[in-house]
Amino acid sequence: MSATQNKVRSALDASQPGYSLPGAFYNDEDVFTADIEAIFYKEWLFVGPECEIPNAGDYVTLTVHNAPIIVLRDNEGKIRAFHNSCRHRGSRLCDKSRGHTGRLVCPYHQWTYELTGELVSTRFMGDDFDAEKFPLQPVHVTSVEGLLYICLAETPPDIEKFRDSITPYIRPHDPRRTKIVFESVIEEDANWKLVIENNRECYHCAGNHPELLVSLVEMALPDDARFGDEFRIMEEKGKQWDDLGLPHKPVDGGSEFRCIRLPFREGAVSMTLDGKPASKKLLGDLTEQDLGSVRAFRIPNNWHHFLSEMTIHFRVLPLGPNKTQVRTTWCVHEDAIEGWDYDIEHLSRVWVETNDQDRRLAEENQRGTRSPAYKSGPYSEVSEFMILNFLDWYRGTLEDWLGGPTKRLE
Numbered sequence: 001m002s003a004t005q006n007k008v009r010s011a012l013d014a015s016q017p018g019y020s021l022p023g024a025f026y027n028d029e030d031v032f033t034a035d036i037e038a039i040f041y042k043e044w045l046f047v048g049p050e051c052e053i054p055n056a057g058d059y060v061t062l063t064v065h066n067a068p069i070i071v072l073r074d075n076e077g078k079i080r081a082f083h084n085s086c087r088h089r090g091s092r093l094c095d096k097s098r099g100h101t102g103r104l105v106c107p108y109h110q111w112t113y114e115l116t117g118e119l120v121s122t123r124f125m126g127d128d129f130d131a132e133k134f135p136l137q138p139v140h141v142t143s144v145e146g147l148l149y150i151c152l153a154e155t156p157p158d159i160e161k162f163r164d165s166i167t168p169y170i171r172p173h174d175p176r177r178t179k180i181v182f183e184s185v186i187e188e189d190a191n192w193k194l195v196i197e198n199n200r201e202c203y204h205c206a207g208n209h210p211e212l213l214v215s216l217v218e219m220a221l222p223d224d225a226r227f228g229d230e231f232r233i234m235e236e237k238g239k240q241w242d243d244l245g246l247p248h249k250p251v252d253g254g255s256e257f258r259c260i261r262l263p264f265r266e267g268a269v270s271m272t273l274d275g276k277p278a279s280k281k282l283l284g285d286l287t288e289q290d291l292g293s294v295r296a297f298r299i300p301n302n303w304h305h306f307l308s309e310m311t312i313h314f315r316v317l318p319l320g321p322n323k324t325q326v327r328t329t330w331c332v333h334e335d336a337i338e339g340w341d342y343d344i345e346h347l348s349r350v351w352v353e354t355n356d357q358d359r360r361l362a363e364e365n366q367r368g369t370r371s372p373a374y375k376s377g378p379y380s381e382v383s384e385f386m387i388l389n390f391l392d393w394y395r396g397t398l399e400d401w402l403g404g405p406t407k408r409l410e
């Protein structure tokens with residue numbers, strides 16, 4: 001076993017189900033390396049909404065730890081993804097976060113690739129040079145009903161259950177016919193798992209998110225008996241959504257994903273400061289304003305809200321053991337007009353504030369786990385069950401990466 005694997009093994013052995021992870025999981029370079037290899041280089045990762053690259057030649061880039069990736073739409077309209085690294089001497093081809101191009105031209109010595117990845121032009125490489133041997137290296141990519149996912153593994157895990165399960169919930173919102181109208185990219189001084197853990201519970205909402213709580217109900221499940229009034233709203237809205245043919249009950253995504261439609265608080269129809277619609281134009285063919293939001297998340301790096309008139313997508317990328325990038329994109333109907341149908345400040349404010357509050361919480365969490373006095377503490381089974389679920393998945397994934405759980409002597 002390598003030193004990294006030994007470190008991860010002993011950290012796993014020191015971890016206790018039901019309790020927050022030992023500090024090494026949030027701070028250690030070796031554990032971070034394991035997270036990259038076992039998770040970020042293996043799982044399907046959310047890139048962004050497909051509407052970001054509507055036309056042939058449109059591209060977006062992202063970097064998964066050390067792997068720069070380009071995702072584009074080719075001339076046939078097909079979405080493709082490649083390692084953003086030239087086959088000559090490896091230079092990054094594209095340094096912009098998004099753009100439009102007819103071909104990919106390497107800035108170093110101008111090797112040129114078609115949008116299919118085919119190498120089509122080089123200079124001074126001699127008569128024997130066979131360009132066919134040097135196409136861009138492809139990366140698996142798929143659009144799940146307008147949400148782009150990539151996978152860097154040779155053989156990707158199955159994503160079809162996720163696709164089949166969430167499609168009926170999000171298709172009515174027609175994400176492909178939206179456009180991004182606002183984006184925020186923030187860096188948090190916290191481990192990526194603390195960012196995800198923070199998102200998996202609303203235990204912290206009452207004490208931290210005044211703007212979000214104008215609209216968001218704190219319950220995570222429709223039958224959560226702790227929430228009397230919210231429970232009544234859920235029953236009423238559930239009947240209306242049944243009549244509209246909109247699925248709302250929680251999907252069984254195991255520890256892989258979650259999908260549910262939940263109502264907003266009484267008086268709010270959107271995630272805005274005044275609870276009023278973020279855009280006048282409803283998505284897809286929707287006719288009702290108050291559809292609450294479809295909340296979906298998928299391990300390891302994304303969560304989403306689909307409202308009647310807006311979608312919001314969150315992407316998490318690890319930058320280091322103590323550094324994480326969170327990118328949020330806000331989308332409205334592709335035909336909506338700024339100043340008439342929507343106002344950027346009104347539409348984005350709640351989640352800009354909420355993200356900043358969550359950033360501070362994750363950073364304080366990080367600072368505390370770095371202390372020599374930090375000890376794992378118990379999660380609430382009622383309020384933090386989604387974290388328990390996430391960490392069961394996380395530990396299992398690292399165990400598999402190590403070749404199975406430690407065999408203990410009885």
Ligand code: 3BY
Pocket residue numbers: 198199200201202205216303
């Ligand atoms: O709304 C969200 O995305 C989640 C749900 C609970 C906590 N967090 C704000």
Ligand code: FES
Pocket residue numbers: 086087088089090091106107108109110111
């Ligand atoms: Fe790309 Fe030389 S590294 S052309």
Ligand code: FE
Pocket residue numbers: 198199204205209354358
């Ligand atoms: Fe939060």
